[in-house]
Amino acid sequence: MTATDENRTHLAAAWVQHLRDGGTTPWQRWVQEPRDGAPATGPVPGAAQLELLRRLNLVSPLPDRVDHVLSRPGPGRGPLHLRLPDKAGVPVAPTNEVLRVAAGVLADLTAQLPPAGPARRRRARRDPDLPSFVVDGLPLTAAETRARLAAAGLPHHRPRFSWLGARPDPGPDLVVVLAGPLDQALRESWSARVQRGAARAWPRFLAHWAGRGHLPASAALDRIVAYWADRLGAENVYLVPLDGSADAVPLVAELLGAGLSSAQVPDAEVPVGEPVRLTPAMVDALRRVNVVLEFVCPEPDRAGRRTALVELMRGDSGRPEPADLPQKRRRWVTTAAAGLVDRLEGSGCRVHGDLATLRLVAPPSGRRVGETEVLDAMVRMIHRVDAALVGGRRNGRGGR
Amino acid sequence: MSAARKVLVHVGAPKTGTSFVQDLLFQNQERLAEMGVLYPADRFDAHFLAALDLMELPWGGLEHQAVGAWERLAEQVRRWEGTVIISHEILATASKQHVHRALESFGPDAEVHVVVSVRDLVRQIPAEWQENVKHRRTVAYREFLDRIMDPASTGPVSSWFWGVQDIPEILTRWSSELPGDQVHVVTVPKPGAPRDLLWERFASVFGLEPEEFDTSTVQRANPSLGVAETTFVRQVNQRVNDGVLPNENYRELVRELLAHRTLSGREGAVRLRLPPDARAWATELSGRWVADLGSRGYHLVGSWDDLIPDAEDESPFVDPDTVPAEQLEDVALQSVVTLLLRTTEMRHEVDDAHRRLEQAIAERDQARREVGLVIRAKRSFIRRAESSASLGMMYRVYRKVLRRR
Numbered sequence: 001m002t003a004t005d006e007n008r009t010h011l012a013a014a015w016v017q018h019l020r021d022g023g024t025t026p027w028q029r030w031v032q033e034p035r036d037g038a039p040a041t042g043p044v045p046g047a048a049q050l051e052l053l054r055r056l057n058l059v060s061p062l063p064d065r066v067d068h069v070l071s072r073p074g075p076g077r078g079p080l081h082l083r084l085p086d087k088a089g090v091p092v093a094p095t096n097e098v099l100r101v102a103a104g105v106l107a108d109l110t111a112q113l114p115p116a117g118p119a120r121r122r123r124a125r126r127d128p129d130l131p132s133f134v135v136d137g138l139p140l141t142a143a144e145t146r147a148r149l150a151a152a153g154l155p156h157h158r159p160r161f162s163w164l165g166a167r168p169d170p171g172p173d174l175v176v177v178l179a180g181p182l183d184q185a186l187r188e189s190w191s192a193r194v195q196r197g198a199a200r201a202w203p204r205f206l207a208h209w210a211g212r213g214h215l216p217a218s219a220a221l222d223r224i225v226a227y228w229a230d231r232l233g234a235e236n237v238y239l240v241p242l243d244g245s246a247d248a249v250p251l252v253a254e255l256l257g258a259g260l261s262s263a264q265v266p267d268a269e270v271p272v273g274e275p276v277r278l279t280p281a282m283v284d285a286l287r288r289v290n291v292v293l294e295f296v297c298p299e300p301d302r303a304g305r306r307t308a309l310v311e312l313m314r315g316d317s318g319r320p321e322p323a324d325l326p327q328k329r330r331r332w333v334t335t336a337a338a339g340l341v342d343r344l345e346g347s348g349c350r351v352h353g354d355l356a357t358l359r360l361v362a363p364p365s366g367r368r369v370g371e372t373e374v375l376d377a378m379v380r381m382i383h384r385v386d387a388a389l390v391g392g393r394r395n396g397r398g399g400r
Numbered sequence: 401m402s403a404a405r406k407v408l409v410h411v412g413a414p415k416t417g418t419s420f421v422q423d424l425l426f427q428n429q430e431r432l433a434e435m436g437v438l439y440p441a442d443r444f445d446a447h448f449l450a451a452l453d454l455m456e457l458p459w460g461g462l463e464h465q466a467v468g469a470w471e472r473l474a475e476q477v478r479r480w481e482g483t484v485i486i487s488h489e490i491l492a493t494a495s496k497q498h499v500h501r502a503l504e505s506f507g508p509d510a511e512v513h514v515v516v517s518v519r520d521l522v523r524q525i526p527a528e529w530q531e532n533v534k535h536r537r538t539v540a541y542r543e544f545l546d547r548i549m550d551p552a553s554t555g556p557v558s559s560w561f562w563g564v565q566d567i568p569e570i571l572t573r574w575s576s577e578l579p580g581d582q583v584h585v586v587t588v589p590k591p592g593a594p595r596d597l598l599w600e601r602f603a604s605v606f607g608l609e610p611e612e613f614d615t616s617t618v619q620r621a622n623p624s625l626g627v628a629e630t631t632f633v634r635q636v637n638q639r640v641n642d643g644v645l646p647n648e649n650y651r652e653l654v655r656e657l658l659a660h661r662t663l664s665g666r667e668g669a670v671r672l673r674l675p676p677d678a679r680a681w682a683t684e685l686s687g688r689w690v691a692d693l694g695s696r697g698y699h700l701v702g703s704w705d706d707l708i709p710d711a712e713d714e715s716p717f718v719d720p721d722t723v724p725a726e727q728l729e730d731v732a733l734q735s736v737v738t739l740l741l742r743t744t745e746m747r748h749e750v751d752d753a754h755r756r757l758e759q760a761i762a763e764r765d766q767a768r769r770e771v772g773l774v775i776r777a778k779r780s781f782i783r784r785a786e787s788s789a790s791l792g793m794m795y796r797v798y799r800k801v802l803r804r805r
Contacts, residue, residue, distance in 0.1 A: 073495040075456035079559040080495045094554055211643025295456040
């Protein structure tokens with residue numbers, strides 16, 4: 001080992017100790033400023049692990065998680081051990097590598113969360129003068145609409161079964177299928193699937209369906225309409241095209257004959273276990289965690305623990321603007337939207353609004369969800385899950 | 401072989417005869433068990449899933465089957481009072497933390513030996529690019545070479561390549577918790593060596609008598625593709641990626657049927673080699689590796705010279721990135737014929753399945769006719785019991801009596 005190498009090793013050891021103590025100085029600044037080294041007490045952890053620890057410290061130090069972070073190998077494919085860079089001006093570790101380690105840490109913590117499941121709800125009383133109904137379609141919008149309608153005293157139809165189990169549920173009196181521009185439907189479909197454990201990134205999700213030449217089930221509104229029309233008759237299926245700003249609740253209430261304005265409808269949280277609206281960076285963080293969760297969390301509780309993580313992701317302060325459609329998929333989305341509208345026009349269901357809005361695809365916004373944004377989301381979540389675990393232990397809950 | 405619990409972990413590298421060894425061990429499981437050696441596998445490459453689980457590696461959807469596989473394997477290892485052999489080449493890419501978890505999982509009383517089989521880089525690099533192509537990658541050969549030759553590259557291509565082919569690093573990771581004499585390096589003999597020499601080397605590490613095993617029955621030689629054949633598969637990838645062909649169908653039709661069973665070992669295929677600049681670089685790097693490894697005190701089976709490519713045994717380099725279309729024509733035609741034959745076979749399989757289904761439906765209908773009266777009577781009673789209080793009461797009493805009996 002040369003004198004320079006030795007000096008560098010001592011500097012690295014001092015930096016590791018600095019980070020272990022909650023420090024936040026970046027490596028590049030650390031090596032530029034004159035300071036004493038420290039005797040090396042073991043191999044220097046990987047650069048990605050160290051950079052993640054530094055970023056966690058920037059929010060607030062997590063002393064109990066330091067060893068975990070520094071010893072967590074990055075799951076999946078990538079360099080096995082990134083060394084601290086020798087050259088000035090290069091990042092200490094590529095962001096995608098820090099993200100890989102962060103996904104591993106967050107998955108490990110998620111595997112310790114108490115599983116969350118659908119809350120047991122008392123069957124709400126329904127006004128017998130109003131028809132029973134189901135709201136289907138855009139998965140996130142439909143879940144929000146159901147929750148707000150329920151809060152306004154218009155509970156969703158829930159199947160009833162006879163005690164002998166021999167009489168099938170007759171189904172609701174009517175079904176409202178909420179529709180939106182296809183790019184919005186695809187975003188909601190992607191988010192809902194990720195919340196159920198899918199792991200594809202947004203561009204790969206689009207590539208997958210474009211390659212298959214058809215739409216995912218929750219975005220294929222023609223198939224949703226056909227399913228309900230087959231069960232209830234097309235005359236009992238209402239298709240409600242929404243443009244970006246429309247509130248679905250008064251529209252559905254109007255169809256039910258209940259007459260509610262937006263102002264009369266209280267805000268209501270989507271119940272646990274149903275898909276919720278997350279920022280695009282959070283969805284991307286979650287899909288990365290999903291890959292690892294499979295390995296670190298056994299099957300019976302995996303879905304429940306993922307739901308617990310999603311609950312903690314709600315209301316995140318990150319940028320909510322939707323991710324843009326990649327340029328090379330715009331043509332496919334436009335063509336698929338036109339085909340979808342044609343099929344809906346021939347479906348025979350009742351249309352409450354202007355079907356032409358479904359042909360529109362939002363113009364390019366240039367909004368990209370970068371790796372740094374996702375990493376920031378992941379760091380916030382590691383803190384939030386850690387706090388939940390610590391709080392849970394204080395209250396005698398949580399842990400594997 | 402000592403009577404103590406001994407675990408031999410063969411961790412690659414890929415393209416060093418690993419499939420051959422795994423198939424041979426798998427075919428001789430019973431004989432090995434009689435000798436006190438366990439190869440715990442229900443198929444020749446069974447440890448693949450365990451390796452995916454250990455390293456948390458997604459693999460085109462196969463990882464869903466892998467969850468918990470390492471612990472299941474480790475449990476078999478812990479229960480066996482003798483020698484156990486574990487073998488999979490992707491274990492080469494395990495990090496130090498994965499290695500620690502693996503070694504710990506075998507139990508405190510296990511004497512663990514690590515076996516790393518190695519081959520010279522000049523043959524490994526083209527073989528690895530072909531593996532990339534057979535795993536749906538579309539990266540051109542020159543681009544692949546540039547990425548792996550760039551020491552600053554941290555992308556997926558170079559990080560995977562060096563993860564499984566950087567022999568000094570693999571040995572460092574796998575040997576850090578073991579004494580040097582429990583780390584065995586098996587070198588793949590140079591071209592032209594006797595066919596069974598590699599097996600003899602492996603057998604000596606496994607503590608087996610090589611001549612007691614019939615190597616002629618092993619099918620898994622995994623022959624490499626030629627230049628035009630690899631280019632053809634790469635062009636197929638460009639058209640079937642992005643969701644067009646699902647992974648499970650790609651594995652069956654492109655990798656297995658076309659690449660392995662149709663295009664590998666084709667007569668007249670031109671062997672893929674390194675261009676002169678990459679060859680010089682690989683030769684120089686191999687020299688440095690040998691100097692480093694020779695001083696580490698590992699148990700060497702073979703010769704370090706096997707890692708240094710011979711200067712004079714190379715035919716000219718043919719660039720797979722510029723193969724003329726007419727050279728792909730024959731490859732494409734042969735592939736079309738193979739796919740047509742397979743389609744015909746599948747059609748027969750579907751027809752046969754339909755016939756069996758129709759037969760099963762006919763048998764079911766016959767059975768229904770025979771017991772239909774009783775069932776219909778029961779169903780009618782249950783339907784009426786739902787609307788009639790007295791019949792409902794009778795039905796509940798009947799169920800209660802049934803449960804007590």
